[in-house]
Amino acid sequence: MKILITAGYFPPYCPASASxxxxxxxxxxxxxxxxRVLSPKDSRFPETLKAEIPQDQIFYTHYTDINDIPVRFKKxxxxxxxxxxxxxxxEVKQEQPATPLKTTSQPAVIKKESFISWLYRxxxxxxxxxxxxxxxxxxxxxxxxxxxxxxxIFATAPPFTSLLVGSRLARIAGIPWxxxxxxxxxxxxxxxxxxxxxxxxxxxxxxxxxNCKGLVTVTESWTDxxxxxxxxxxxxxxxxFDPEDFYLNDEKSDGNxxxxxxxxxxxxxxxHLYGQxxxxxxxxxxxxxxxxxxxxxxxxxxxxxGLDDFNAxxxxxxxxxxxENVIEFNTYIPQKELHKVQQQVDILLLLRxxxxxxxxxxxxxxxxxxxxxxxxxxxxxxxxxAADIIRDNDFGCVSCDPDEIGHFLLQKxxxxxxxxxxxxxxxxxxxxxxxxxxxKLEKFLSDISQNKNMPFKSSVNISSQ
Numbered sequence: 001m002k003i004l005i006t007a008g009y010f011p012p013y014c015p016a017s018a019s020x021x022x023x024x025x026x027x028x029x030x031x032x033x034x035x036r037v038l039s040p041k042d043s044r045f046p047e048t049l050k051a052e053i054p055q056d057q058i059f060y061t062h063y064t065d066i067n068d069i070p071v072r073f074k075k076x077x078x079x080x081x082x083x084x085x086x087x088x089x090x091e092v093k094q095e096q097p098a099t100p101l102k103t104t105s106q107p108a109v110i111k112k113e114s115f116i117s118w119l120y121r122x123x124x125x126x127x128x129x130x131x132x133x134x135x136x137x138x139x140x141x142x143x144x145x146x147x148x149x150x151x152x153i154f155a156t157a158p159p160f161t162s163l164l165v166g167s168r169l170a171r172i173a174g175i176p177w178x179x180x181x182x183x184x185x186x187x188x189x190x191x192x193x194x195x196x197x198x199x200x201x202x203x204x205x206x207x208x209x210x211n212c213k214g215l216v217t218v219t220e221s222w223t224d225x226x227x228x229x230x231x232x233x234x235x236x237x238x239x240x241f242d243p244e245d246f247y248l249n250d251e252k253s254d255g256n257x258x259x260x261x262x263x264x265x266x267x268x269x270x271x272h273l274y275g276q277x278x279x280x281x282x283x284x285x286x287x288x289x290x291x292x293x294x295x296x297x298x299x300x301x302x303x304x305x306g307l308d309d310f311n312a313x314x315x316x317x318x319x320x321x322x323x324e325n326v327i328e329f330n331t332y333i334p335q336k337e338l339h340k341v342q343q344q345v346d347i348l349l350l351l352r353x354x355x356x357x358x359x360x361x362x363x364x365x366x367x368x369x370x371x372x373x374x375x376x377x378x379x380x381x382x383x384x385x386a387a388d389i390i391r392d393n394d395f396g397c398v399s400c401d402p403d404e405i406g407h408f409l410l411q412k413x414x415x416x417x418x419x420x421x422x423x424x425x426x427x428x429x430x431x432x433x434x435x436x437x438x439x440k441l442e443k444f445l446s447d448i449s450q451n452k453n454m455p456f457k458s459s460v461n462i463s464s465q
Contacts, residue, residue, distance in 0.1 A: 001033045001152065001445065001446060001449055002033070002034045002035075002036075002150040002151045002152075003033055003034070003035050003036075003150055003152055003154055003445065004035075004036050004037075004141075004150035004152075004153045004169070005024070005025060005035065005036070005037045005038070005153075005154045005155075005156065006038045006039075006137065006141075006154070006155040006156070006162050006165045006166045006169065007021045007037060007038070007039045007155075007162055008039070008040065008130045008133060008157070008161055008162040009021070009039070009042075010022065010037055010039035010051065010058065011047075011049035011050050011051040011052075012047040012048070012049060012050060012051070013041055013042040013043070013044075013045050013060070014042075014045055014048075015048070018049070019049060019364070020156070020182060020364065021037075021156045021180075022051060022052055023434050023438075024154075024156075024438060024441070025051075025053045025057075026052040026053055027434065027435065027438045027442075028438075028442065029053050029054075033442075035053065035057055036058075036059060036144065036148065037053070037058045037059065038059050038061065038140060038141060038144070038165070039058065039059070039060055039061070040060065040061055040063035040130070040133040040136065040137070041060040041061065041062065041063055042063045042130075042133075043063075044065070047334070048332060048333075048334045049335050050336075059144060061136040061137055061139075061140040062136045063132060063136065064132030064133070065129075065132055066124050066125070066129065066131060066132040067120075067124075067125070067129055122197065126200060126201075126204070127160040127161060127163075127164065127185070127201060127204060127205075128158065128159045128160050128161055129159070130159035130161040130162075131161050131164075133161055134161055134164060134165060134168075137161075137165040137169075138165065138168055138169065141165070141168075141169040141172065142172065145169075145172070145173055149173060149175075151175065151449045152175060152176050152177065152178065152448060152449040153166045153169055153173075153175060153176070153177035153178070154166070154177070154178050154180060155167070155177060155180065156180035157179070157182065157183070157185070160185050160205075163179050163185075163205075163208055164204075164208055166179065167208045167209070167211060167212065170211055170212075171211060176214075176448050176449065177211070177212055177213065178212065178213060178214045178215070178216060178444070178445060178448060179208075179209065179212050179214075179215050179216070180215075180216040180217075181215065181216065181217040181218070181222065181226070182217075182218055182364075184217070184222055184225075185201060185205050186198060186201040186202045186205050187222075187225060187226070189356075189357030189358075189360065189361075190277075209230060213232070213233070213448045214232060214234070214235070214444060214448050215230060215232050215233070216235055216236075216237050216441060217234065217236060218236070218237065218238055218239055218362060219236065219361070219362050219385050220385060221359060221360030221384075221385060222236075223235070223236040225360075233444075235440060235441065235444045237438070237440055237441045237444075238367070238432075238437050239362070239364045239366075239367045239434070239437070240367050240435075240436065240437045241367045241370055241371025241372075241432060241433060242371070242433070242434050243371070243433060245339050245368075245371060246342075246343060246371040246372055263296075264295075264297055264298045265296060265297050265347060265409060265412055265413045265416060266297075266299075266300060266344075266345040266346050266347070267283075267297065267298070267299045267300065267345065267347045267348075267377065268299075268300045268301075268302075268341065268342060268347070268348055268349060269299075269300070269301050269303075269348075269349040269350075270301075270302035270303075270332070270365070271302075271363070272303065273303060273309050273310070273351070276311070276353075277353040277358075278352070278380075279314070279351065279353075279354075279380065280299075280301075280314065280349070280379065281314055282379050282400060282401075282402055283299070283349065283377075283379050283405060284314065284317040284318060284321065284323060284327075285317065285321075285402040286402040286405035286406040286409065287299070287323060287406070287409070288317065288323060289321075289403065289406050290406055290409070293413075294321070294323065295325075295326070296413050297409060297413070298326060298328065299323075299326060299327045299328065300330065300341075300345065301327070301328065301329050301330060302330045302331065302332055302338065303329070303330075303331070303332070304331065304332060305331065306329045306330055307329040310329070339368070339371075339372065342368065342369070342372035342374065343373065343374070345374065346374065346375070346412060346416060346422050347374060347375050347376070347396075347409075347422070348369040348372060348375070348376050348377070349376075349377050349379065350365065350366055350369065350376055350377065350378040350379070350386070350390075351379055352379070352380035352381040352384070352386060352387070353380060356383070358380070358381045358384055359381070359383050359384030360385065361384070361385075361386065362385050362389070366389065366390075370424065370429055370432045371432075373423045373424050373429060374422060374423065375395070375396040375397075375412060375422055375423075375424070376390055376395045376396035376397075377396055377397050377399075377405065377408065377409075378390050378398040378399070379399065379400065379405065380400060381400070382399065382400055389432075393424075393428035393431075394424075394425060394428070395428070
């Protein structure tokens with residue numbers, strides 16, 4: 001099967017969380033399929049992931065950052081004005097009295113976004129800020145079709161511009177395409193744009209899906225929602241872990257030995273905090289409530305901006321319970337290095353928004369944690385699919401009660417002191433390998449590809465996936 005994947009993020013030009021499409025491409029190539037990936041060369045992202053398919057199968061296109069256009073315009077305008085001012089002031093420069101230098105440093109002022117800037121983004125970032133890739137992607141797709149024609153297009157989002165690209169290229173080539181919703185678009189519980197923008201997104205998404213032959217998403221709740229609202233075949237293909245990412249060798253841990261303390265319980269979180277939605281405050285309270293026993297624990301964070309990602313109330317809790325020597329704040333590290341650290345710590349922290357809208361969200365890091373084979377502490381919401389996975393498989397603790405969290409931590413500390421291995425049940429863990437999920441997707445794509453000129457009739461029992 002010839003498969004074209006359109007992805008707004010693909011290694012190395014992607015956030016660390018965008019590993020699913022990389023692993024899918026690898027899986028499909030390993031199964032003997034002829035795969036090509038179309039993706040932008042977006043230098044905004046640091047290199048945290050490496051592509052796992054041959055480079056000659058990846059077509060990186062140019063990328064236009066539409067939000068950089070007004071910035072460049074302002075710089076050019078200021079440069080012109082500055083040159084004129086220099087020319088005007090040159091003649092009187094010697095007549096001006098000398099101005100003493102100011103030695104008192106002033107704090108940096110964070111400028112609030114102007115209305116014009118907001119309006120520009122509102123009018124141009126449709127469906128998102130990756131829309132500047134659309135023209136380049138369509139042009140590259142047309143060129144690719146002259147020498148290679150896929151049987152099916154698999155478009156994965158976010159960014160949702162990827163879906164627009166997939167839909168348009170499918171119309172150009174006259175072939176079926178499938179939309180992969182790693183996150184929902186206008187149907188998402190986190191959707192918070194205004195009424196007019198929501199109407200635009202709803203109409204745009206409806207038009208885009210008009211020629212779509214099937215939908216893929218990552219949770220059962222979203223599967224049910226899409227099946228009801230979109231009237232198309234839908235399959236749930238959860239994220240998972242790749243066993244090849246999780247093994248330790250005899251080498252040192254790439255300079256991270258200082259993070260891992262034998263006599264303490266080390267707890268790790270890596271990822272975005274999403275404002276108040278991923279809030280570690282309950283963990284801080286739990287550790288603080290252990291009083292002098294708090295010294296037996298070490299919490300390690302890897303977030304985009306380190307300490308700057310934490311708000312004032314969270315920092316106050318750190319100060320209140322004197323946890324400055326317990327908690328360590330770091331910025332992101334490459335994913336390969338992170339996988340090694342995940343296997344060396346004792347507990348992996350999952351932060352969940354304590355809101356019913358979180359029930360249908362399963363963070364991709366949950367499957368990384370399962371792959372790392374360490375107990376999971378889920379703090380926040382105690383309901384939803386992610387909570388069920390942890391509880392049903394005895395993978396750890398799900399709680400929003402500081403006392404219960406504290407009890408779990410002390411229990412794990414005692415187990416470590418007693419030399420009891422802190423790991424998961426292998427039988428339950430093996431059910432979450434990526435290959436188990438991707439095999440369902442492979443069948444789904446094959447069914448759609450083979451029935452592209454007739455109404456879709458899948459032999460896959462979609463309702464049972």
